[in-house]
Amino acid sequence: MAKKESTFLNMLLALSLVALVASAVLGFVYEVTKEPIARAKAERQNAALRSVLPPFDNDPVKEMYKKAVDGDTLYFFPARRGDSLVGIAVETFSPKGFGGMIRLMVGFLPDGTINKIAVLEHNETPGLGDKMDPAKSDFELQFEGKNPKTFKLAVTKDGGDVDAITASTISSRAFCDAVERAYKNLDLTKGGAQ
Amino acid sequence: MNQWKNFTKGFVVENAVFVQVLGMCPTLGTTTSAYNGLGMGLATTFVLLMSNIVVSMVRNFIPDKVRIPAFIVIIASFVTVVQLTMQAYLPALYKELGLFIPLIVVNCLVLGRAEAFASKNNVWTSAIDGLGMGLGFTMALFMLGSVREILGAGSWMGFKFIQGDGMLLFVLAPGAFLALAYLISIMNKLSKKNA
Numbered sequence: 001m002a003k004k005e006s007t008f009l010n011m012l013l014a015l016s017l018v019a020l021v022a023s024a025v026l027g028f029v030y031e032v033t034k035e036p037i038a039r040a041k042a043e044r045q046n047a048a049l050r051s052v053l054p055p056f057d058n059d060p061v062k063e064m065y066k067k068a069v070d071g072d073t074l075y076f077f078p079a080r081r082g083d084s085l086v087g088i089a090v091e092t093f094s095p096k097g098f099g100g101m102i103r104l105m106v107g108f109l110p111d112g113t114i115n116k117i118a119v120l121e122h123n124e125t126p127g128l129g130d131k132m133d134p135a136k137s138d139f140e141l142q143f144e145g146k147n148p149k150t151f152k153l154a155v156t157k158d159g160g161d162v163d164a165i166t167a168s169t170i171s172s173r174a175f176c177d178a179v180e181r182a183y184k185n186l187d188l189t190k191g192g193a194q
Numbered sequence: 195m196n197q198w199k200n201f202t203k204g205f206v207v208e209n210a211v212f213v214q215v216l217g218m219c220p221t222l223g224t225t226t227s228a229y230n231g232l233g234m235g236l237a238t239t240f241v242l243l244m245s246n247i248v249v250s251m252v253r254n255f256i257p258d259k260v261r262i263p264a265f266i267v268i269i270a271s272f273v274t275v276v277q278l279t280m281q282a283y284l285p286a287l288y289k290e291l292g293l294f295i296p297l298i299v300v301n302c303l304v305l306g307r308a309e310a311f312a313s314k315n316n317v318w319t320s321a322i323d324g325l326g327m328g329l330g331f332t333m334a335l336f337m338l339g340s341v342r343e344i345l346g347a348g349s350w351m352g353f354k355f356i357q358g359d360g361m362l363l364f365v366l367a368p369g370a371f372l373a374l375a376y377l378i379s380i381m382n383k384l385s386k387k388n389a
Binding site: 004005006007010011014015018019022025026029030033036037040041043044121123125126127128166167 | 226227230252254255256257258259260263264267268270271274275278279281282283285289293346347359360362365366
Protein backbone atom coordinates (compact mmCIF):
# COMPACT_ATOMS: atom_id res chain seq x y z
CA MET A 1 0.00 0.00 0.00
CA ALA A 2 1.37 3.38 -0.96
CA LYS A 3 1.82 6.03 1.63
CA LYS A 4 -1.12 8.42 1.96
CA GLU A 5 -0.42 11.85 0.58
CA SER A 6 -0.39 14.81 2.93
CA THR A 7 -3.57 16.44 1.66
CA PHE A 8 -5.66 18.38 4.12
CA LEU A 9 -8.44 15.79 4.11
CA ASN A 10 -6.03 12.88 4.63
CA MET A 11 -4.32 14.59 7.54
CA LEU A 12 -7.64 15.49 9.12
CA LEU A 13 -8.98 11.97 8.77
CA ALA A 14 -5.82 10.26 9.99
CA LEU A 15 -5.41 12.41 13.09
CA SER A 16 -9.11 12.25 13.98
CA LEU A 17 -9.12 8.51 13.70
CA VAL A 18 -5.96 8.11 15.79
CA ALA A 19 -7.40 10.41 18.46
CA LEU A 20 -10.75 8.63 18.41
CA VAL A 21 -9.23 5.18 18.85
CA ALA A 22 -6.84 6.44 21.55
CA SER A 23 -9.64 8.03 23.58
CA ALA A 24 -11.79 4.90 23.29
CA VAL A 25 -8.94 2.74 24.58
CA LEU A 26 -8.19 5.15 27.42
CA GLY A 27 -11.85 5.37 28.42
CA PHE A 28 -12.03 1.60 28.57
CA VAL A 29 -8.86 1.22 30.67
CA TYR A 30 -10.02 4.01 32.97
CA GLU A 31 -13.31 2.23 33.62
CA VAL A 32 -11.59 -1.10 34.25
CA THR A 33 -9.00 0.27 36.65
CA LYS A 34 -11.23 2.80 38.44
CA GLU A 35 -12.36 0.38 41.10
CA PRO A 36 -9.01 -1.29 41.87
CA ILE A 37 -7.40 2.17 42.15
CA ALA A 38 -10.06 3.35 44.61
CA ARG A 39 -9.71 0.11 46.52
CA ALA A 40 -5.90 0.39 46.68
CA LYS A 41 -6.23 3.94 48.01
CA ALA A 42 -8.80 3.00 50.65
CA GLU A 43 -6.70 0.01 51.59
CA ARG A 44 -3.68 2.22 52.15
CA GLN A 45 -5.70 4.62 54.29
CA ASN A 46 -7.20 1.80 56.34
CA ALA A 47 -3.82 0.14 56.84
CA ALA A 48 -2.42 3.46 58.04
CA LEU A 49 -5.35 3.98 60.43
CA ARG A 50 -5.00 0.49 61.87
CA SER A 51 -1.28 0.91 62.36
CA VAL A 52 -1.41 4.26 64.19
CA LEU A 53 -4.50 3.76 66.39
CA PRO A 54 -5.17 1.41 69.28
CA PRO A 55 -7.69 -1.36 68.47
CA PHE A 56 -11.07 0.13 67.56
CA ASP A 57 -14.41 -1.23 66.39
CA ASN A 58 -16.06 1.71 64.61
CA ASP A 59 -15.38 2.96 61.09
CA PRO A 60 -13.21 6.08 61.51
CA VAL A 61 -13.49 6.86 57.80
CA LYS A 62 -17.27 7.33 58.16
CA GLU A 63 -16.84 9.75 61.06
CA MET A 64 -14.06 11.65 59.36
CA TYR A 65 -14.17 15.45 59.52
CA LYS A 66 -11.97 18.05 57.88
CA LYS A 67 -10.34 21.28 58.85
CA ALA A 68 -8.74 23.64 56.38
CA VAL A 69 -5.44 25.06 57.62
CA ASP A 70 -2.38 26.66 56.02
CA GLY A 71 -3.72 26.29 52.51
CA ASP A 72 -4.37 22.56 52.77
CA THR A 73 -6.67 20.25 54.68
CA LEU A 74 -6.29 18.17 57.82
CA TYR A 75 -8.44 15.06 58.12
CA PHE A 76 -9.48 13.73 61.52
CA PHE A 77 -10.48 10.12 62.04
CA PRO A 78 -12.02 9.42 65.48
CA ALA A 79 -11.63 5.82 66.63
CA ARG A 80 -14.01 4.34 69.17
CA ARG A 81 -14.30 1.08 70.96
CA GLY A 82 -17.81 0.53 72.24
CA ASP A 83 -18.88 4.07 73.16
CA SER A 84 -15.61 5.49 74.36
CA LEU A 85 -13.09 7.34 72.26
CA VAL A 86 -9.80 5.41 72.10
CA GLY A 87 -7.92 7.78 69.82
CA ILE A 88 -7.96 10.19 66.91
CA ALA A 89 -5.87 9.76 63.81
CA VAL A 90 -4.96 12.93 61.96
CA GLU A 91 -3.90 12.98 58.33
CA THR A 92 -1.49 15.87 58.34
CA PHE A 93 1.01 17.44 55.99
CA SER A 94 4.03 19.67 55.74
CA PRO A 95 5.11 21.56 52.65
CA LYS A 96 8.63 21.90 54.05
CA GLY A 97 10.06 18.54 53.00
CA PHE A 98 13.30 18.37 51.03
CA GLY A 99 11.31 17.02 48.07
CA GLY A 100 8.17 19.08 48.68
CA MET A 101 5.01 17.92 50.38
CA ILE A 102 5.01 15.13 52.93
CA ARG A 103 1.85 13.56 54.34
CA LEU A 104 1.66 11.66 57.60
CA MET A 105 -1.00 9.84 59.57
CA VAL A 106 -0.54 10.60 63.27
CA GLY A 107 -2.43 8.58 65.86
CA PHE A 108 -3.22 10.42 69.11
CA LEU A 109 -4.58 8.87 72.30
CA PRO A 110 -7.48 10.72 73.99
CA ASP A 111 -5.06 12.54 76.33
CA GLY A 112 -3.04 13.92 73.40
CA THR A 113 -0.19 11.41 73.62
CA ILE A 114 1.22 10.32 70.27
CA ASN A 115 0.52 6.64 69.73
CA LYS A 116 2.19 5.97 66.38
CA ILE A 117 2.93 7.75 63.13
CA ALA A 118 2.73 6.39 59.61
CA VAL A 119 4.12 8.03 56.48
CA LEU A 120 1.54 8.27 53.68
CA GLU A 121 3.39 10.20 51.05
CA HIS A 122 6.77 11.83 50.60
CA ASN A 123 9.35 12.65 47.96
CA GLU A 124 12.39 12.72 50.21
CA THR A 125 15.75 11.42 49.04
CA PRO A 126 15.93 7.63 49.04
CA GLY A 127 18.53 6.50 51.56
CA LEU A 128 18.42 9.79 53.45
CA GLY A 129 15.14 11.56 54.18
CA ASP A 130 13.05 8.49 53.44
CA LYS A 131 14.23 7.10 56.76
CA MET A 132 11.29 8.96 58.28
CA ASP A 133 9.33 5.90 57.20
CA PRO A 134 9.10 3.52 60.19
CA ALA A 135 9.84 0.64 57.81
CA LYS A 136 13.28 2.08 57.07
CA SER A 137 14.67 3.34 60.38
CA ASP A 138 13.89 3.86 64.06
CA PHE A 139 13.44 7.63 63.68
CA GLU A 140 9.68 7.46 64.26
CA LEU A 141 10.05 5.39 67.47
CA GLN A 142 11.13 8.39 69.51
CA PHE A 143 7.70 9.98 69.03
CA GLU A 144 5.73 7.02 70.36
CA GLY A 145 4.22 7.55 73.80
CA LYS A 146 5.32 11.19 73.94
CA ASN A 147 2.88 13.97 74.73
CA PRO A 148 3.60 17.14 72.76
CA LYS A 149 2.61 19.09 75.89
CA THR A 150 5.98 18.15 77.37
CA PHE A 151 7.83 16.86 74.31
CA LYS A 152 9.00 19.71 72.12
CA LEU A 153 8.32 18.83 68.48
CA ALA A 154 11.49 20.26 66.94
CA VAL A 155 14.92 18.85 66.17
CA THR A 156 17.60 19.31 68.83
CA LYS A 157 19.42 21.80 66.57
CA ASP A 158 16.36 24.06 66.88
CA GLY A 159 16.09 23.54 70.63
CA GLY A 160 13.57 20.71 70.49
CA ASP A 161 13.53 17.13 71.74
CA VAL A 162 13.72 15.25 68.45
CA ASP A 163 16.94 13.59 67.28
CA ALA A 164 17.10 14.37 63.57
CA ILE A 165 17.90 11.73 60.95
CA THR A 166 21.62 11.96 60.15
CA ALA A 167 22.21 14.23 57.15
CA SER A 168 18.47 14.85 56.80
CA THR A 169 17.71 17.77 59.09
CA ILE A 170 15.30 19.28 56.58
CA SER A 171 13.25 16.10 56.30
CA SER A 172 13.26 15.73 60.08
CA ARG A 173 12.10 19.32 60.50
CA ALA A 174 9.28 18.78 58.03
CA PHE A 175 8.25 15.64 59.92
CA CYS A 176 8.09 17.60 63.18
CA ASP A 177 6.25 20.42 61.43
CA ALA A 178 3.57 18.01 60.21
CA VAL A 179 3.12 16.37 63.63
CA GLU A 180 3.03 19.78 65.31
CA ARG A 181 0.33 20.94 62.88
CA ALA A 182 -1.76 17.89 63.67
CA TYR A 183 -1.40 18.42 67.43
CA LYS A 184 -2.14 22.16 67.32
CA ASN A 185 -5.40 21.61 65.49
CA LEU A 186 -6.50 18.63 67.50
CA ASP A 187 -9.49 19.35 69.74
CA LEU A 188 -9.69 16.47 72.16
CA THR A 189 -12.71 17.83 74.03
CA LYS A 190 -14.83 17.38 70.94
CA GLY A 191 -14.35 13.64 71.07
CA GLY A 192 -14.31 13.58 67.35
CA ALA A 193 -17.83 14.66 66.47
CA GLN A 194 -18.20 18.04 64.86
CA MET B 195 17.49 -8.13 8.50
CA ASN B 196 18.63 -10.92 10.76
CA GLN B 197 16.05 -10.90 13.59
CA TRP B 198 18.49 -12.10 16.24
CA LYS B 199 20.85 -9.22 15.41
CA ASN B 200 17.88 -6.89 15.35
CA PHE B 201 16.95 -8.04 18.86
CA THR B 202 20.41 -7.96 20.43
CA LYS B 203 21.55 -4.61 19.01
CA GLY B 204 19.64 -2.87 21.82
CA PHE B 205 21.82 -4.45 24.48
CA VAL B 206 25.32 -3.39 23.46
CA VAL B 207 25.89 -2.03 19.95
CA GLU B 208 23.02 0.48 20.01
CA ASN B 209 22.22 0.50 23.72
CA ALA B 210 19.89 3.42 24.41
CA VAL B 211 21.64 4.58 27.57
CA PHE B 212 25.30 3.66 27.09
CA VAL B 213 25.67 4.32 23.37
CA GLN B 214 22.83 6.56 22.17
CA VAL B 215 22.55 8.39 25.53
CA LEU B 216 18.77 8.74 25.10
CA GLY B 217 16.14 9.00 27.80
CA MET B 218 18.43 10.51 30.40
CA CYS B 219 15.64 11.92 32.57
CA PRO B 220 14.21 8.57 33.74
CA THR B 221 17.70 7.03 33.64
CA LEU B 222 19.14 9.47 36.14
CA GLY B 223 15.96 10.15 38.08
CA THR B 224 14.63 6.71 38.91
CA THR B 225 17.74 4.61 39.39
CA THR B 226 18.15 5.18 43.13
CA SER B 227 17.74 1.44 43.66
CA ALA B 228 17.98 -1.68 41.51
CA TYR B 229 14.26 -2.41 41.97
CA ASN B 230 13.20 1.07 40.83
CA GLY B 231 15.47 0.86 37.79
CA LEU B 232 13.99 -2.49 36.87
CA GLY B 233 10.42 -1.21 37.28
CA MET B 234 11.04 1.87 35.17
CA GLY B 235 12.83 -0.17 32.52
CA LEU B 236 10.02 -2.69 32.21
CA ALA B 237 7.35 0.03 32.05
CA THR B 238 9.32 1.71 29.25
CA THR B 239 9.81 -1.63 27.47
CA PHE B 240 6.06 -2.22 27.43
CA VAL B 241 5.38 1.25 26.02
CA LEU B 242 8.15 0.86 23.45
CA LEU B 243 6.97 -2.55 22.31
CA MET B 244 3.32 -1.52 21.99
CA SER B 245 4.01 1.84 20.35
CA ASN B 246 6.41 0.23 17.86
CA ILE B 247 3.79 -2.36 16.91
CA VAL B 248 0.99 0.18 16.49
CA VAL B 249 3.13 2.78 14.71
CA SER B 250 4.31 0.11 12.30
CA MET B 251 0.72 -1.02 11.70
CA VAL B 252 -0.55 2.45 10.84
CA ARG B 253 2.60 3.68 9.08
CA ASN B 254 1.07 3.61 5.61
CA PHE B 255 -2.14 5.22 6.69
CA ILE B 256 -0.60 8.28 8.41
CA PRO B 257 0.33 11.12 6.02
CA ASP B 258 3.93 12.24 6.48
CA LYS B 259 3.18 15.76 7.63
CA VAL B 260 1.18 14.68 10.68
CA ARG B 261 3.15 11.58 11.63
CA ILE B 262 4.79 13.09 14.73
CA PRO B 263 1.53 14.21 16.43
CA ALA B 264 -0.02 10.85 15.57
CA PHE B 265 2.95 8.98 17.12
CA ILE B 266 2.81 11.14 20.23
CA VAL B 267 -0.89 10.41 20.72
CA ILE B 268 -0.22 6.67 20.38
CA ILE B 269 2.71 6.76 22.81
CA ALA B 270 0.88 8.93 25.34
CA SER B 271 -2.08 6.56 25.30
CA PHE B 272 0.07 3.56 26.13
CA VAL B 273 1.82 5.49 28.89
CA THR B 274 -1.54 6.35 30.44
CA VAL B 275 -2.55 2.70 30.21
CA VAL B 276 0.65 1.73 32.07
CA GLN B 277 0.08 4.43 34.65
CA LEU B 278 -3.50 3.43 35.42
CA THR B 279 -2.67 -0.28 35.49
CA MET B 280 0.28 0.24 37.79
CA GLN B 281 -1.77 2.46 40.10
CA ALA B 282 -4.43 -0.22 40.31
CA TYR B 283 -2.36 -3.37 40.67
CA LEU B 284 1.14 -2.31 41.82
CA PRO B 285 0.46 0.63 44.17
CA ALA B 286 3.80 0.19 45.98
CA LEU B 287 5.85 0.53 42.80
CA TYR B 288 3.61 3.36 41.63
CA LYS B 289 4.36 5.24 44.85
CA GLU B 290 8.08 5.11 44.04
CA LEU B 291 7.92 5.76 40.29
CA GLY B 292 4.67 7.70 40.03
CA LEU B 293 6.26 11.01 39.12
CA PHE B 294 8.34 9.52 36.31
CA ILE B 295 5.73 7.40 34.56
CA PRO B 296 4.13 10.31 32.63
CA LEU B 297 7.65 11.27 31.57
CA ILE B 298 7.95 8.09 29.49
CA VAL B 299 5.97 10.06 26.89
CA VAL B 300 8.85 12.45 26.39
CA ASN B 301 11.52 9.76 26.54
CA CYS B 302 13.40 10.34 23.27
CA LEU B 303 14.00 6.62 23.03
CA VAL B 304 10.32 5.83 22.46
CA LEU B 305 9.66 8.52 19.87
CA GLY B 306 13.10 7.88 18.39
CA ARG B 307 12.32 4.22 17.69
CA ALA B 308 8.85 5.08 16.34
CA GLU B 309 10.29 7.66 13.94
CA ALA B 310 13.56 5.99 12.98
CA PHE B 311 12.51 2.36 12.92
CA ALA B 312 8.84 1.45 13.27
CA SER B 313 7.66 3.92 10.64
CA LYS B 314 9.92 2.24 8.07
CA ASN B 315 9.69 -1.46 8.95
CA ASN B 316 7.04 -4.14 9.17
CA VAL B 317 5.17 -5.04 12.35
CA TRP B 318 7.18 -8.12 13.27
CA THR B 319 10.59 -6.46 12.80
CA SER B 320 9.40 -3.39 14.72
CA ALA B 321 8.13 -5.49 17.61
CA ILE B 322 11.50 -7.25 17.89
CA ASP B 323 13.28 -3.91 17.73
CA GLY B 324 11.05 -2.43 20.46
CA LEU B 325 11.52 -5.43 22.73
CA GLY B 326 15.31 -5.50 22.24
CA MET B 327 15.72 -1.77 22.72
CA GLY B 328 13.42 -1.82 25.75
CA LEU B 329 15.20 -4.71 27.42
CA GLY B 330 18.57 -3.10 26.69
CA PHE B 331 17.27 0.06 28.35
CA THR B 332 16.00 -2.02 31.29
CA MET B 333 19.38 -3.73 31.62
CA ALA B 334 21.15 -0.36 31.68
CA LEU B 335 18.79 1.06 34.30
CA PHE B 336 19.09 -2.08 36.39
CA MET B 337 22.90 -1.93 36.28
CA LEU B 338 22.93 1.76 37.15
CA GLY B 339 20.39 1.23 39.92
CA SER B 340 22.42 -1.69 41.31
CA VAL B 341 25.66 0.29 41.37
CA ARG B 342 23.99 3.24 43.07
CA GLU B 343 22.16 1.10 45.61
CA ILE B 344 25.20 -1.03 46.47
CA LEU B 345 27.55 1.95 46.86
CA GLY B 346 25.03 4.40 48.24
CA ALA B 347 22.85 2.38 50.58
CA GLY B 348 24.87 -0.81 51.10
CA SER B 349 22.02 -2.99 49.93
CA TRP B 350 20.81 -4.71 46.78
CA MET B 351 17.20 -5.44 45.79
CA GLY B 352 16.22 -4.59 49.37
CA PHE B 353 18.80 -6.97 50.86
CA LYS B 354 21.01 -5.05 53.29
CA PHE B 355 24.59 -6.24 53.72
CA ILE B 356 26.28 -3.45 55.65
CA GLN B 357 25.16 -1.65 58.78
CA GLY B 358 24.27 2.00 58.46
CA ASP B 359 24.77 4.09 55.33
CA GLY B 360 26.98 3.64 52.31
CA MET B 361 28.42 6.51 50.30
CA LEU B 362 25.29 8.62 50.36
CA LEU B 363 26.48 10.68 47.39
CA PHE B 364 25.53 7.81 45.10
CA VAL B 365 21.83 7.81 45.91
CA LEU B 366 21.73 11.59 45.43
CA ALA B 367 21.51 13.20 41.99
CA PRO B 368 25.26 13.82 41.46
CA GLY B 369 25.93 10.14 42.11
CA ALA B 370 23.70 9.26 39.16
CA PHE B 371 25.96 11.23 36.81
CA LEU B 372 29.14 9.78 38.31
CA ALA B 373 27.91 6.19 38.18
CA LEU B 374 26.60 6.65 34.63
CA ALA B 375 29.89 8.14 33.47
CA TYR B 376 31.88 5.20 34.85
CA LEU B 377 29.49 2.66 33.39
CA ILE B 378 29.70 4.32 29.95
CA SER B 379 33.48 4.37 30.06
CA ILE B 380 33.60 0.70 31.07
CA MET B 381 31.19 -0.16 28.24
CA ASN B 382 33.33 1.79 25.78
CA LYS B 383 36.48 0.05 26.96
CA LEU B 384 34.85 -3.34 26.47
CA SER B 385 33.22 -2.64 23.12
CA LYS B 386 35.92 -0.62 21.36
CA LYS B 387 39.36 -2.12 21.37
CA ASN B 388 41.23 1.14 20.91
CA ALA B 389 39.19 3.33 23.27
